[in-house]
Amino acid sequence: MEVKKSWRIMVTMCSFLVGILLMVQLRGQGNMSQVASADNILPQLVDQDQQNTQLKAENNRLSQELQQLQRGVNAATLANKDLSRATLLAGLEPVTGPGIRITLDDSKQPVANGDNVEFYVIHQEYLQQIVNALWNMNADAVVINGQRVIENTEIFCSGNNIQINGTTQAPPYVISAIGDQHNLTQAINLYVHTSNLAWFVQTYGIQIKWQQVKKLELPGATMPEIKYATPVKE
Amino acid sequence: MSLFKQGKWLLPSFVVAIALGILIAIQFQVQQKLDNAKKLNAKKIAISAQIMDEAVKETQNLENEQKALKQKINDLSNKSGGISPSLKSTIRQVKIFTGETPVQGPGIHIEIDDRKEATSPIFNMVDNFQGIVNDLKVAGAEAIAINGQRIGPRTAIVMSGSANILINGVPITRVEGTHWDIDAIGDPDTLQSFANLTLDSITSSSPDVIVTVSPEKNVVIPGLKAVADFASAQPGQ
Numbered sequence: 001m002e003v004k005k006s007w008r009i010m011v012t013m014c015s016f017l018v019g020i021l022l023m024v025q026l027r028g029q030g031n032m033s034q035v036a037s038a039d040n041i042l043p044q045l046v047d048q049d050q051q052n053t054q055l056k057a058e059n060n061r062l063s064q065e066l067q068q069l070q071r072g073v074n075a076a077t078l079a080n081k082d083l084s085r086a087t088l089l090a091g092l093e094p095v096t097g098p099g100i101r102i103t104l105d106d107s108k109q110p111v112a113n114g115d116n117v118e119f120y121v122i123h124q125e126y127l128q129q130i131v132n133a134l135w136n137m138n139a140d141a142v143v144i145n146g147q148r149v150i151e152n153t154e155i156f157c158s159g160n161n162i163q164i165n166g167t168t169q170a171p172p173y174v175i176s177a178i179g180d181q182h183n184l185t186q187a188i189n190l191y192v193h194t195s196n197l198a199w200f201v202q203t204y205g206i207q208i209k210w211q212q213v214k215k216l217e218l219p220g221a222t223m224p225e226i227k228y229a230t231p232v233k234e
Numbered sequence: 235m236s237l238f239k240q241g242k243w244l245l246p247s248f249v250v251a252i253a254l255g256i257l258i259a260i261q262f263q264v265q266q267k268l269d270n271a272k273k274l275n276a277k278k279i280a281i282s283a284q285i286m287d288e289a290v291k292e293t294q295n296l297e298n299e300q301k302a303l304k305q306k307i308n309d310l311s312n313k314s315g316g317i318s319p320s321l322k323s324t325i326r327q328v329k330i331f332t333g334e335t336p337v338q339g340p341g342i343h344i345e346i347d348d349r350k351e352a353t354s355p356i357f358n359m360v361d362n363f364q365g366i367v368n369d370l371k372v373a374g375a376e377a378i379a380i381n382g383q384r385i386g387p388r389t390a391i392v393m394s395g396s397a398n399i400l401i402n403g404v405p406i407t408r409v410e411g412t413h414w415d416i417d418a419i420g421d422p423d424t425l426q427s428f429a430n431l432t433l434d435s436i437t438s439s440s441p442d443v444i445v446t447v448s449p450e451k452n453v454v455i456p457g458l459k460a461v462a463d464f465a466s467a468q469p470g471q
Contacts, residue, residue, distance in 0.1 A: 006243065007243075010247055010250070014250065014254065017254050017258065020258075021257060021258065021261050041279075041282045041283070041286060042282070042405075043398060043405035044286065045282065045285060045286055045289060046404065046405050047404050047405060048286065048289040048290060048293060049289055050402075050403055050404045051293055051459060052289060052292050052293055052296060054458070054459035054460040055293065055296035055297065055300060055459055055460070056296060057460040057462070058300065058459060058460040059296060059299055059300050059303060061460075062300065062303040062304065062307060063303060065307055066303055066306055066307050066310070069307060069310040069311060069314065070310065072314075073314075074314055074315065075310070075311030075312075075314045075315060075316055075317050076315065076316075076317055076318070076321065078311070079311075079317040079321050079322070079325060080321070082325055083321070083324060083325050083328060085463075086325060086328040086329050086331075086332050086334070087328055088464070088469055089332045089387070089461050089463070089464070090328055090329075090331035090332045090387060091331070091387050092328070092331065093469055093470075094469070094470035094471060095464070095467040095468060095469060095470045096467065096468050096469075096470035097464075097466040097467040097468055098466055099466065124368070125361070125364075125365075128364045128365075128368060129361075129364065132364060132390050132391055132392055133390075133392070135388050135389065135390035136390035136392045136400075138462075138465065139388070140388075140464040140465060140466050140467035141464075141467050149387070150331060150387045151330075151331045151332075151333060151385075151386060151387040152331075152371050152374075152375065152376065153371065154368055154371040154372040155368060156368065156371075156372045163372070178464075178466050178467040179465070179466050179467075180465065180466060217470050217471075218467075218470070223328070223331065224331075224376075226327065226330060226376055227374075227376070227420075228339040228340055228341065228376055228419050228420050228421065229330060229337040229338070229339040229376040229377050229419045229420075229455075230337060230338060230339055231326045231327070231330070231335045231336065231337055232335075232336040232337060232338050232454060
């Protein structure tokens with residue numbers, strides 16, 4: 001009887017303590033979800049900041065334009081300057097500068113028994129990923145097999161070839177990019193070591209090499225025809 | 235008390251008491267840390283909100299400034315003979331290819347809702363976006379935007395760390411309660427059939443992802459606010 005009584009006391013005390021622990025724990029959980037929600041504002045903040053940086057840059061350009069007008073520079077002269085800047089930045093003019101040249105080629109190894117031949121060839125994804133990595137490192141201009149990559153350039157697999165700007169290109173694929181040589185080299189280094197491509201290079205003999213080039217001369221693209229899009233009124 | 239006389243209960247109760255003691259100690263320690271975290275977090279929220287407020291105000295100021303500048307430039311340029319409408323329109327046309335001119339026209343709207351897909355890591359979406367953008371370009375898309383970010387000639391779609399996708403250097407975050415939005419201008423039928431190349435592979439490998447493609451009579455795609463000058467490239471011949 002006495003044992004049972006002490007039992008009861010102990011069970012009561014334990015339950016009581018466990019109850020308190022549980023309560024405290026649950027309160028803690030609530031806090032945790034709050035901690036997480038504070039981080040959601042960060043991307044918005046970066047977005048807003050990025051917007052401001054872009055606006056500042058554009059306002060600077062406009063201020064300069066205004067100053068030139070105030071100094072008596074002809075409006076048409078300024079507009080023509082604006083046009084040539086846009087034509088250059090759109091990739092519609094040839095450009096020259098330092099950069100790197102990357103060469104990708106299908107594997108020269110014989111396809112092993114039971115292996116998929118797809119493992120041995122260059123796919124559009126590799127080119128897409130490399131071009132993105134180069135833009136990410138602020139490349140100014142990118143050309144693949146003589147085709148300048150512009151706003152609407154496709155890199156599209158068709159059979160053993162890849163279609164770029166409506167033209168059919170075959171391996172080897174030579175990607176030339178103008179930009180900061182150090183940054184561009186870093187971009188390709190990182191890509192080769194962290195992407196799926198590394199596996200295909202090692203296992204199936206896909207070929208990739210790159211070199212820095214002091215002076216690349218890259219062609220411009222022809223301005224594509226616009227059929228559907230119209231400028232939104234200012 | 236009999237409890238202490240009763241030898242066989244002594245050891246277990248002793249052990250339970252110690253275990254509970256340790257648990258309580260740990261719990262209170264955790265609680266203390268959480269309280270600190272909570273305070274810190276409240277501070278963090280307050281500071282973030284303040285910075286956000288300032289950033290938004292700055293955006294408004296800069297936009298007003300830009301409006302005023304454009305007005306002044308317009309007035310002055312009209313005085314100095316103005317710009318011919320054809321030159322103006324050529325500039326606007328070329329700036330479609332720098333991504334600066336906001337455009338509208340027929341096209342498609344794509345929604346990708348992967349909120350139910352727990353196993354699909356976000357970095358798959360980078361490849362998916364690159365793939366979809368490419369499909370749309372093959373289909374003759376004249377302008378494309380993902381979550382309102384215009385795809386310009388030098389736009390990179392990349393991973394930042396392990397949780398964010400950057401487009402034009404801006405984090406494209408799929409905050410809870412939203413889906414990914416992709417807009418494209420071009421022939422709606424062609425756009426749709428090519429977009430399905432990547433979209434079908436997404437839905438077949440991840441059945442929980444909901445993809446909707448709708449043809450639109452008028453898609454409006456914003457322009458890039460500014461385009462950086464070349465840092466290394468010079469005009470060639």
